[in-house]
Amino acid sequence: MGGVRRAGDGRLTLAQSRSLPHPPAFGDPFFAPLGTTASGHGVLTELVYGARTALLVGVAAALLASLVGVPLGLLSGYHGGTWLDETIQRVVDVLYGVPFLPFVVVLVAVRGASTTNVVLAIAATSWLNNCVVVRGATLSLTQRAYVDAARAAGLRPRRIVARHVLPDVLPLAAVFLAQDAATAILARATLAYLGLADDATRSWGSMLQAVQATGHVFDAPWWLLPPGVAIALLVAAFYFVGHAVEDVTEVE
Amino acid sequence: MTRFSAAYLARRLAVAYATLLAVMTVLFALLRAMPGSFVSAMTTPGMTAAQVARVRAAWGVDDPLWMRYLRFLYNYQTGHFGWSPTMHAPVAAVLARRLPRTLVLFGAAFLCCYAVGPLAGMLLGWYRDARPTPLALAVSLLVYATPVFWVAWLLVWLFDDALEWLPGRHMVTQFPSFAATPLAVAADFLRHLALPLLSVVLVGWVGAMLLVRPAMRDAARADYVHLARAKGLPERTVLFKHAGRNALVPVTASAAIALAFLVDGAVVTETVFSWPGMGRLIVTAVLNRDYPLAQAAFFLIAVLVVASRLCLDVAYTYLDPRIDFGGGER
Numbered sequence: 371m372g373g374v375r376r377a378g379d380g381r382l383t384l385a386q387s388r389s390l391p392h393p394p395a396f397g398d399p400f401f402a403p404l405g406t407t408a409s410g411h412g413v414l415t416e417l418v419y420g421a422r423t424a425l426l427v428g429v430a431a432a433l434l435a436s437l438v439g440v441p442l443g444l445l446s447g448y449h450g451g452t453w454l455d456e457t458i459q460r461v462v463d464v465l466y467g468v469p470f471l472p473f474v475v476v477l478v479a480v481r482g483a484s485t486t487n488v489v490l491a492i493a494a495t496s497w498l499n500n501c502v503v504v505r506g507a508t509l510s511l512t513q514r515a516y517v518d519a520a521r522a523a524g525l526r527p528r529r530i531v532a533r534h535v536l537p538d539v540l541p542l543a544a545v546f547l548a549q550d551a552a553t554a555i556l557a558r559a560t561l562a563y564l565g566l567a568d569d570a571t572r573s574w575g576s577m578l579q580a581v582q583a584t585g586h587v588f589d590a591p592w593w594l595l596p597p598g599v600a601i602a603l604l605v606a607a608f609y610f611v612g613h614a615v616e617d618v619t620e621v622e
Numbered sequence: 623m624t625r626f627s628a629a630y631l632a633r634r635l636a637v638a639y640a641t642l643l644a645v646m647t648v649l650f651a652l653l654r655a656m657p658g659s660f661v662s663a664m665t666t667p668g669m670t671a672a673q674v675a676r677v678r679a680a681w682g683v684d685d686p687l688w689m690r691y692l693r694f695l696y697n698y699q700t701g702h703f704g705w706s707p708t709m710h711a712p713v714a715a716v717l718a719r720r721l722p723r724t725l726v727l728f729g730a731a732f733l734c735c736y737a738v739g740p741l742a743g744m745l746l747g748w749y750r751d752a753r754p755t756p757l758a759l760a761v762s763l764l765v766y767a768t769p770v771f772w773v774a775w776l777l778v779w780l781f782d783d784a785l786e787w788l789p790g791r792h793m794v795t796q797f798p799s800f801a802a803t804p805l806a807v808a809a810d811f812l813r814h815l816a817l818p819l820l821s822v823v824l825v826g827w828v829g830a831m832l833l834v835r836p837a838m839r840d841a842a843r844a845d846y847v848h849l850a851r852a853k854g855l856p857e858r859t860v861l862f863k864h865a866g867r868n869a870l871v872p873v874t875a876s877a878a879i880a881l882a883f884l885v886d887g888a889v890v891t892e893t894v895f896s897w898p899g900m901g902r903l904i905v906t907a908v909l910n911r912d913y914p915l916a917q918a919a920f921f922l923i924a925v926l927v928v929a930s931r932l933c934l935d936v937a938y939t940y941l942d943p944r945i946d947f948g949g950g951e952r
Contacts, residue, residue, distance in 0.1 A: 460640075463641050464645055464648065466927065466931075467641055467642070467645045467924040467927050467928050468645060468648060468649075468920070469885040469920070469923050469924075470885075470886050471890075472885070472886075472901075472904045472905065472908065472919075472920060473652075475889075475905055475908050475909075476652050476653065476656065476916075479656055479908055480652065480655050480656045480657070552767065556767070559769045560769060560770075560771065560886075563771050563890065564889070564890075564893065564905060575769075578769070578771070578772060587778075587779065594772075594775065597772075598768065598772035598776075601768070601769055602764060602767045602769075603767075605768075606760075606763050606764045606766075609766065610760070610763065613759075616836075
């Protein structure tokens with residue numbers, strides 16, 4: 371890789387640090403506890419602002435995916451074996467045949483690389499898992515005696531689903547909500563790496579992309595490591611939440 | 623009820639064919655919705671209006687949409703994939719050159735992931751109450767949460783830049799100084815394969831592990847496992863032969879979907895390592911507005927995914943006798 375290699379411990383002289391752009395540095399005389407980037411910004415500052423984007427993308431995409439996937443899964447599972455179920459499942463099958471990341475790349479290329487569009491594109495592809503899993507759970511729940519009892523009592527399907535099926539499906543939906551948030555954050559970082567993210571928004575993915583674009587992958591560890599660690603920690607946190615929910619609600 | 627019959631196979635084939643047609647429709651609509659046209663990349667400002675019109679007519683971009691759609695369906699089903707305007711070569715030839723490279727890298731990665739992952743999942747599910755299990759699970763989830771391209775950079779940094787043990791770019795040495803004997807070329811290729819493979823497997827095995835672990839946890843409580851223990855069978859036999867084989871069923875079911883996720887990995891990994899395969903091709907084709915190439919690449923991946931799902935569903939009827947395929951597909 372290119373980039374400017376500095377001799378010694380990487381500290382800048384005062385003359386160097388006065389003029390911008392200067393090479394990214396650790397132990398910069400400016401207030402930048404984690405060092406600076408190639409454009410002279412503090413790594414810590416960018417890291418803090420990047421958290422905002424990551425949380426927004428993760429939570430928004432996961433909520434959207436659940437709002438589409440869970441109702442369709444409930445519908446498909448409750449009316450299992452009917453034309454409605456078949457139609458929904460064929461749509462899911464078709465979308466499973468389209469690879470996720472290239473599909474998102476096309477969607478983002480069609481609609482532009484704003485954060486909203488990235489969230490929409492990720493949600494448009496990640497509701498499939500929610501739908502399939504909720505359908506499976508609903509199918510087995512509707513075989514239970516209490517659902518038969520509710521049906522025999524003359525309740526309408528909508529009320530049976532809302533009051534008797536949905537509460538048992540919710541823990542599973544929560545697990546997938548957390549997992550969707552995790553995959554959405556990773557997908558956003560990957561899109562930023564491929565150059566398909568909004569340049570105006572600070573994010574961990576675009577920090578990593580900037581490290582590569584300015585050619586400092588191998589000589590600025592203080593800049594390369596924090597965004598990756600931050601992504602890993604946040605995504606792992608969502609995975610942990612998912613697994614904790616799974617463990618708590620697991621029927622022994 | 624026969625679980626496997628010609629009628630079942632015929633119905634599965636019909637569904638697979640219909641799925642492919644639908645995927646083609648989605649592809650066509652999506653790629654036509656993108657702004658701009660690849661013809662603008664083939665014309666220059668110096669061309670006269672008549673010349674531009676001739677290029678547009680030759681590529682048929684001014685025809686009505688339904689005509690282009692029908693032509694697309696007809697051409698693809700008769701094996702005509704057209705010409706790539708940015709690669710200046712037939713699309714089929716470009717894909718035929720690129721696909722094997724991706725298959726080598728990700729075939730190897732697939733095998734490694736599915737050798738390590740299920741084994742780890744069996745152990746973590748079986749010894750679920752052991753003290754190191756939560757720690758091992760936490761570490762593997764943390765590994766699973768790292769962006770693949772970042773891990774790849776760290777590996778290249780360590781093994782190529784710092785230690786200089788393994789090459790971190792390209793598929794073969796660009797200007798080799800060694801004699802091109804088959805053995806030397808193969809060794810060179812394997813050295814270039816090592817880092818991409820390592821970075822995919824390092825993150826990828828966790829997916830398979832997460833599928834096997836819950837199944838194994840359930841199996842550890844099952845009656846047949848208690849019976850096997852009561853018979854006095856050694857613990858290893860109970861673990862791998864009795865519980866393990868049952869826990870592998872969900873992995874088989876999800877392997878086709880995992881294949882689609884490997885394509886995502888291909889896009890990123892191939893970009894990091896300058897590996898000239900399908901993943902990088904599909905992204906550059908989309909970004910360069912090379913529709914003929916992009917839609918053919920998408921189509922090829924869709925065919926692979928649909929075909930492998932079909933094969934797995936059929937294989938499934940043999941693998942798991944408990945599953946009844948009599949009525950519907952699933």
